[in-house]
C-alpha cells in the first residue's frame with residue numbers, strides 16, 4: 001500500500017475527506033484511538049481492520065451538474081454547506097469507471113444540445129448523474145436525473161454513451177422537477193437494460209435499483225459481515241433477528257450461513273421490498289421481513305415471549321432506543337451482535353445494556369469502511385455473564 005499523504009485539489013471545498021492531512025497508517029491510528037477512548041472501558045478493542053488499497057472504494061458515485069457564467073458545464077459535488085458545485089473529474093474515494101462515465105456524459109451534452117438544470121429558474125435538463133457498479137459482477141447502472149421528462153435525442157444520446165462504455169448494463173432516466181435537496185425524484189423510465197444491477201456480497205446475490213440502499217464499500221462490508229457472523233457462531237438451528245436490516249443483507253448472509261430462522265425488521269418500506277426480493281433471489285425460505293419500528297417490534301416480540309438465540313442490531317447513527325434495549329434485555333438472547341457506524345452512540349447503548357442487565361461486552365472490532373473520512377464502523381459482541389464462559393471459543 002502506498003502510505004504517503006495524498007493531496008486532492010478540491011479537498012477543502014468538497015469537505016468529504018476530513019483526514020487527508022494524515023497518511024493512511026496515521027488515519028487508522030487516529031480511528032483506533034477514538035474507538036478506544038469511547039469503548040475500551042467495556043472490553044479490549046481489537047486492532048482496526050483497514051483496507052489494503054484504500055482508494056476508489058465507493059461503488060456509488062453521484063455528481064451534480066451546473067453551467068457557469070462563462071457557459072462551461074461543471075460536474076461535481078456541492079461545496080460543503082452550500083449549493084455551489086465544485087468541479088471534480090476524479091476522486092480518490094470514488095470508483096474510477098464511474099468518474100470516467102460522468103466526465104464523458106458532461107463532454108457529450110453540448111453536441112446533443114442538452115442543457116444543465118438551473119435550480120433558481122427550474123429550467124434546463126440534466127440535474128445529476130448517479131452511477132452504481134457491482135464490484136463483484138461488474139454490472140453498471142447509469143441514472144440520468146433530469147428536470148423535465150422530455151429527453152431530446154434520447155436514443156442517439158444513449159447510443160453515444162454505450163459506444164464509449166459498452167460495459168454499462170442499464171441506463172435509467174429519473175425525473176426530478178421538485179425544488180428539493182433529494183437527488184432522485186419519483187418518476188423513472190428505463191432507457192436501456194433491466195433498470196437494476198446485481199452484486200454479490202459474502203456469496204449472496206443482491207439486486208440494486210436506483211433508489212435502494214446498498215453499502216458503498218463492498219470490500220470492507222464483507223470484512224464487517226464476516227466479523228459479525230464469526231461473533232454470532234451460528235450452528236444451524238438458531239432463531240436470529242436482523243434488526244435495522246435495510247435491504248436484508250446481514251439476515252440473508254446469516255440465513256445462508258446456517259441460521260434456522262431469520263426475522264428482519266426495518267422502518268423503510270422500499271428497503272423491506274428489496275429485502276424480500278433479495279431473499280427470493282437467494283432461494284431462502286427461512287427468512288421473513290417486517291416493516292416497522294425496531295423498538296416497537298422488539299417490545300411486542302418480548303411480550304409474546306419470542307426467544308431468539310442471536311440478535312443482530314445495526315441502528316443508524318443515532319443509535320438504538322431504550323424501548324429496543326429494554327425489550328432486548330427481556331428477550332435475553334445468547335448473543336447480541338451490535339454493528340454501529342457511530343462509536344459514541346454505541347458507547348451509550350453498551351453502557352445502558354451492561355448496567356441494566358447481566359450482558360458483558362466480549363469483543364469489539366473496528367473496521368475502516370470509509371478511508372480518508374472521519375467515520376469508523378465497529379462490531380461488538382455481547383453475551384450474558386452466565387453463558388459467556390461456555391460461548392467463548
Ligand code: SAH
Nearest residue numbers: 244245246266267268292293294314315316
Ligand atoms: N443492516 C443494514 C442497514 C443498516 S443502516 C446494512 O447492513 O446494510 C440502518 C437502517 O436502520 C436503515 O435502513 C434505516 O432505514 C433503518 N432504521 C432507522 N430507524 C429505524 C427504526 N426506528 N426501526 C427500524 N429500522 C430503522
